[in-house]
Amino acid sequence: MSGQNSYEEFVKLKKDKRVVREIESDRFLHFAKDTAHIIEMAHFFSVQWYNKKKYDLAIKYAKIEIRHFNDQQKKSAFYENALYNLGRFYFKNREFGKGVHCFKTVIEANITQIKVAKSYDELGKYYRRKGELYKAWDYSKKGIYLLETKVNKNYSLESSLLSLYINTTIICNELDTKTSTKHGIELLKKADSLIESNQRLLFANKFYSFNVTYANLYANSYLNDFSKAKYHYTKNLQRGIKENDSSVISNSYVNLGELYYRHQKDSALFYLQSSLQFNSNDKIRKAESYRNISDYYREKGNYKLALKNIETSLSWSFGQNGNITSDIPSQYQLFETGDRRDVFKAIKIKINILFQLYKKTKDSKYLKEVIHTVTISDRLVTVILENSFEINTKLLWRKEASDAYVKGVRAACLLEDKDVMFHFMEKNKALLLIQSIKENTVQYDLPKELLDKRLALKESILNLEDNINQNQDVYTKEKDSLFELKKIYQAFNDSLYKVNPKYFDEKLRIEQISLSEVKKNLDPNTVIIEYALDEQNNEEKNIFGLVITSRNTFSFEVKNTNDLLIKLEQYRSLISRPLKKKKELNAFREVSYLLYQQLFPGEHLKKLIKNKHLLCIPDVTMQNIPFEAFNVSKESLEYLIEQNDISYAYSASFLEYNSKTRRNTNTDFIGFAPIQFSNANLSELSTTEKEVLSISAVVKGETYLLDQASKEMFMKKSEEARIIHLATHANSGEKPEIYFFNDTIKLHELYTYKNNSDLVVLSACQTNLGKINKGEGVFSLARGFFYSGANTVVSSLWNVNDTSTSNIMKDFYEDLSTSSSKVTALSNAKRKYLKEHSLSEVSPYYWASFVLIGDTNQIFENNFIYYYIVGLLVLIFFIFIFFKKKG
Numbered sequence: 001m002s003g004q005n006s007y008e009e010f011v012k013l014k015k016d017k018r019v020v021r022e023i024e025s026d027r028f029l030h031f032a033k034d035t036a037h038i039i040e041m042a043h044f045f046s047v048q049w050y051n052k053k054k055y056d057l058a059i060k061y062a063k064i065e066i067r068h069f070n071d072q073q074k075k076s077a078f079y080e081n082a083l084y085n086l087g088r089f090y091f092k093n094r095e096f097g098k099g100v101h102c103f104k105t106v107i108e109a110n111i112t113q114i115k116v117a118k119s120y121d122e123l124g125k126y127y128r129r130k131g132e133l134y135k136a137w138d139y140s141k142k143g144i145y146l147l148e149t150k151v152n153k154n155y156s157l158e159s160s161l162l163s164l165y166i167n168t169t170i171i172c173n174e175l176d177t178k179t180s181t182k183h184g185i186e187l188l189k190k191a192d193s194l195i196e197s198n199q200r201l202l203f204a205n206k207f208y209s210f211n212v213t214y215a216n217l218y219a220n221s222y223l224n225d226f227s228k229a230k231y232h233y234t235k236n237l238q239r240g241i242k243e244n245d246s247s248v249i250s251n252s253y254v255n256l257g258e259l260y261y262r263h264q265k266d267s268a269l270f271y272l273q274s275s276l277q278f279n280s281n282d283k284i285r286k287a288e289s290y291r292n293i294s295d296y297y298r299e300k301g302n303y304k305l306a307l308k309n310i311e312t313s314l315s316w317s318f319g320q321n322g323n324i325t326s327d328i329p330s331q332y333q334l335f336e337t338g339d340r341r342d343v344f345k346a347i348k349i350k351i352n353i354l355f356q357l358y359k360k361t362k363d364s365k366y367l368k369e370v371i372h373t374v375t376i377s378d379r380l381v382t383v384i385l386e387n388s389f390e391i392n393t394k395l396l397w398r399k400e401a402s403d404a405y406v407k408g409v410r411a412a413c414l415l416e417d418k419d420v421m422f423h424f425m426e427k428n429k430a431l432l433l434i435q436s437i438k439e440n441t442v443q444y445d446l447p448k449e450l451l452d453k454r455l456a457l458k459e460s461i462l463n464l465e466d467n468i469n470q471n472q473d474v475y476t477k478e479k480d481s482l483f484e485l486k487k488i489y490q491a492f493n494d495s496l497y498k499v500n501p502k503y504f505d506e507k508l509r510i511e512q513i514s515l516s517e518v519k520k521n522l523d524p525n526t527v528i529i530e531y532a533l534d535e536q537n538n539e540e541k542n543i544f545g546l547v548i549t550s551r552n553t554f555s556f557e558v559k560n561t562n563d564l565l566i567k568l569e570q571y572r573s574l575i576s577r578p579l580k581k582k583k584e585l586n587a588f589r590e591v592s593y594l595l596y597q598q599l600f601p602g603e604h605l606k607k608l609i610k611n612k613h614l615l616c617i618p619d620v621t622m623q624n625i626p627f628e629a630f631n632v633s634k635e636s637l638e639y640l641i642e643q644n645d646i647s648y649a650y651s652a653s654f655l656e657y658n659s660k661t662r663r664n665t666n667t668d669f670i671g672f673a674p675i676q677f678s679n680a681n682l683s684e685l686s687t688t689e690k691e692v693l694s695i696s697a698v699v700k701g702e703t704y705l706l707d708q709a710s711k712e713m714f715m716k717k718s719e720e721a722r723i724i725h726l727a728t729h730a731n732s733g734e735k736p737e738i739y740f741f742n743d744t745i746k747l748h749e750l751y752t753y754k755n756n757s758d759l760v761v762l763s764a765c766q767t768n769l770g771k772i773n774k775g776e777g778v779f780s781l782a783r784g785f786f787y788s789g790a791n792t793v794v795s796s797l798w799n800v801n802d803t804s805t806s807n808i809m810k811d812f813y814e815d816l817s818t819s820s821s822k823v824t825a826l827s828n829a830k831r832k833y834l835k836e837h838s839l840s841e842v843s844p845y846y847w848a849s850f851v852l853i854g855d856t857n858q859i860f861e862n863n864f865i866y867y868y869i870v871g872l873l874v875l876i877f878f879i880f881i882f883f884k885k886k887g
Contacts, residue, residue, distance in 0.1 A: 006031035010041055019048065022057060029064065038068045043082060055093035062086040080111040084119060096126060113150050114160055117143040121164050128171050131340035131384050134392040140168035142483050145475045158194055162201050165191040169213045173220055174341055181222040188214055208248055211236045212255060219259050226263050233259065250278035250285060258292045269296050284339050287316040291346045303357045310350045317343045328376055334383045344400050347377045351407045367411040371420060374408035377401060378427060389490055394432055395773050402428050402775030406534040413544050418553045421546055422515040425532050430650035430777055434510050434657055436787050441661050446500055455752055457489045462748040513653045515553065522550040527609050530617035541565065547605060556601055564598050567591050568621055575629055576798040579843040589637050596630040613645045613823060617652065623778050624769060626797060626851055628830065629844035645827040648853045650777055659791060659855045663756040669701025670721040674709040674728050674741035682739060688727035691806040695725060695813045711743040718755055725761045732769035736781050750784030758859050759822060760790040763809055768795035768851060782853060792822055792854035804846040808833055816859060823856035
C-alpha cells in the first residue's frame with residue numbers, strides 16, 4: 001500500500017463508517033507519508049476508539065496526532081482540539097495528572113476562547129471529584145466568564161456554556177450552603193434561558209445532566225422540594241428506559257432511591273436495589289447505591305445488614321471492587337478516591353452504625369472499629385490537605401474531619417484509652433495554624449528572593465480577597481484578577497516544590513505530641529483539662545473531657561450537654577455586662593456554679609485542680625468564655641480565679657511547637673496608644689495614655705501616642721520587640737481589625753506580617769472573638785498574632801471597660817517585672833482587682849475579659865542570683881580588708 005493509496009482507502013473507510021481494528025489503524029498510519037494525512041487519520045482513530053470506550057487506544061492515536069503537529073500548526077485550532085481531546089481521554093482512563101497537564105497547556109496556548117473555557121470546565125469537574133470544591137468553583141466560574149463575555153455567540157459556544165452552567169451547579173450543590181444553593185438556582189435560570197432560545201442544545205447527555213442537576217438542587221436540605229426533585233429524576237428514568245441506556249437507568253434509580261429514603265418513602269429500597277441491577281461498571285455509582293441501602297437498613301434498625309452494605313460501599317470507593325477488607329487503604333488508593341464528599345458520608349454512616357451496634361451488644365470490638373474507621377478518614381483528609389493551597393478547601397475538610405475525630409474521642413473514652421482519646425482531641429484543633437507557623441519559621445535552604453516573592457504573592461491575594469465581595473453573584477474583573485493571581489501562586493509553589501520538595505513535605509508534616517510526652521514535660525503544679533464537643537447529632541450533643549497531670553490521666557463525659565450549651569449562652573450574656581441588679585447577680589451565681597459542676601465533675605477533680613495552674617484547652621463554643629469567672633461555691637460567690645492561675649491553649653501540640661520557635665528581639669517593650677482616631681465613629685480612649693506610660697515606666701521600652709501610634713510605625717517598629725502592647729479599639733466582625741490613629745490592621749494582614757514577640761497584649765475590645773471554624777477554632781486577632789510569630793497573646797472576649805483595664809494591665813506588668821510567670825502575673829492582677837473593689841464593680845465584666853493564650857513562662861529572668869553574687873563579692877572584700885588590718 002502506497003502513501004496515496006493509504007489515504008484514499010482511509011477516505012473510503014470514513015465514508016462507509018467502517019470500524020477498524022488496532023492493527024489496521026496502525027497499517028494506515030505506517031504507509032501514510034503526508035503529515036496532514038497522518039494527523040487526520042490519527043484524529044479519526046482516536047475519536048473512534050474513545051467512542052468504543054477503549055481509552056488507552058484513544059490516547060495512543062491522540063498522541064500520534066499531536067506529535068505530528070509542527071511548530072506552526074501548534075498555533076492552530078486543530079492542535080488545540082487534539083490536546084483537549086487527549087486531556088479528556090486521560091481523564092476517562094483515570095490518568096488524571098496527565099489530563100490536567102493537557103488542559104493547562106490548552107489554557108496557556110489560548111488559541112480559541114471556547115476550548116480554553118471548556119478546559120476550565122474539565123479542570124473544575126476534576127477538582128470537584130478530588131474534593132477541592134472551592135478551587136473547582138473558581139475554575140468553573142472562570143470558564144463561564146470567558147464565554148459570557150464573548151460577543152459573537154454561536155451554537156458551539158452556547159452548548160459549552162450550558163455545560164458550564166450545569167457542572168458549576170453540581171459544585172454549588174456539593175458545597176451545600178445557603179449561598180451556594182442560591183448561586184446554583186441562578187445558574188440554572190441562565191441554563192433555562194439558553195434552552196428556551198435553542199432546544200437543540202438539550203441533546204441526550206445535556207438532557208440527563210440538566211435534569212439530574214435540577215433535581216439534586218431541589219433535593220438538598222435548603223430547598224427540600226420532593227415533588228420537583230422527583231419530576232426531574234423521573235424524566236431521566238423514562239428517557240433512559242426508552243433508549244435502553246443502562247447507565248442512565250442505574251443513575252436515575254439511585255437518585256430516586258436516595259430521594260425516597262430521605263422522605264421516608266416505602267419504595268426507596270426497590271429503587272436502590274434496581275440501581276445495582278443496571279450498573280455494570282460504574283464504581284462511584286455502586287458505592288453510592290450501597291451507601292444509601294446501608295442508610296436505609298440503619299434507619300430500619302437492621303445494623304448488621306447496614307454495616308455489610310456500608311463496608312461494600314467503601315470498598316468500591318477505595319478501588320477494592322466490593323471486597324470487604326479490614327486493611328487501611330493505601331496512600332495511592334486514598335489519592336485516587338473520587339467523589340470524596342460521598343466517601344465521607346459513607347464513613348460517617350459507618351461510624352453511626354458501629355455505635356448503634358455497640359449500644360445494642362456492648363461489644364467493644366465495635367468501638368475499636370470506630371477508631372479504625374476514623375483513622376481512615378484522617379488519612380484521606382491528610383491526602384486532600386497536602387495537595388491544596390486553597391484555605392477555604394482546607395477549612396471545609398477540617399470541618400469534615402472534625403465530625404469524625406470527635407467520634408473517635410467518644411469511642412476512646414468508652415474504651416478508657418486515654419492515649420487515643422488525646423490523639424483525636426489534638427487532631428481536632430489548630431492543625432492549620434501549626435502548619436502556618438512552621439511555614440513562617442522553617443525555610444529549608446530556599447533562597448530568600450524566592451521566599452520574598454512567595455510572600456508578596458500571598459499578600460496580594462489576601463488584599464484582593466479582602467476588597468472583593470465574595471458573596472456577589474456577578475463574576476467581576478476583580479474576581480478574575482484574583483483567580484489569575486491564585487493560578488500564579490499555585491504555579492509558583494509547584495516550581496518551588498521541584499526545587500526543594502523537602503520544604504513542602506516538612507511544612508505539611510506535623511509531628512503531633514503524644515500524651516506520654518505531655519505528662520513527661522508537665523510541671524507537677526499544672527493540670528491540663530482538654531475538651532471535645534460532639535455536636536453532629538442535633539438531638540443529643542456530647543462533651544468529653546480529659547484531665548492530664550504529670551502523674552496520671554483520667555477522662556469523663558459531661559452530663560446533660562444540651563442543657564450545658566444553653567447555660568453557656570446565658571453565662572456569656574451575663575459576664576459581658578455589669579451585674580447591677582440582685583436578680584442578675586443571683587442568676588449569674590447560679591449558672592456559673594452549674595457550669596463549674598458540669599465541666600469539672602466530681603469531688604476528686606475539684607480537689608485535684610485546687611491551687612494549681614489550670615491549663616484549659618476548650619473546644620468550639622467554649623473557646624469564647626472565661627473559666628476564671630466560674631463560681632466554685634454553692635452558698636456564696638467565689639470565683640475560680642481566686643484559687644487557680646488559669647491559661648488557655650489551642651492545643652497541646654500547638655503549645656509545644658510554638659514555644660520552641662526561636663525568637664530574636666532587641667527591645668523589651670513597645671506600646672501603642674492612638675487615644676484619638678481619624679475614624680469619626682470611634683470614641684476617644686483617654687485612659688490608654690496613662691495605661692501605656694505607666695507600663696513603660698515599669699518595663700523600659702518605647703511608647704507611641706496619638707499620630708505616632710500609626711499603622712506604619714507599628715509595622716516598622718514592632719518586629720523585634722519582646723513585648724507588644726496595643727491599647728486601642730478593635731472589632732470582631734466579619735473582618736476583624738485593630739485600629740491605629742490613621743488606619744487599621746486587618747486579620748488577613750497579620751498572615752504576612754512577622755514578629756518575634758514573647759508576649760502580645762491586645763488591650764482592646766473583642767480581640768479573642770471571630771468566626772469559629774470547626775476543627776480549627778476561632779479566627780480572631782489573637783490567632784492572627786500567633787500566626788505572625790507571637791509566643792503568648794493576652795486578648796479580650798467582650799467590650800472592655802477602659803478604667804478597670806488600665807488598672808489590671810498596670811498590675812499585670814508590675815508583677816511580670818518581678819519575674820513572675822505570665823499566667824501568675826495576669827491571675828494576680830485579677831485577684832488584686834477583686835480585693836480592691838466591691839458591689840457591681842466586681843462583676844466579671846470588669847476583670848474577666850482578658851485571657852492568656854499560649855506559653856505561660858517568665859519573660860524576665862530572676863535577677864536574685866546576680867545580687868547574691870555581688871553581695872558575696874562585697875562580703876569577701878570586707879573580710880579581706882579585715883584580715884589585712886589584723887595582719
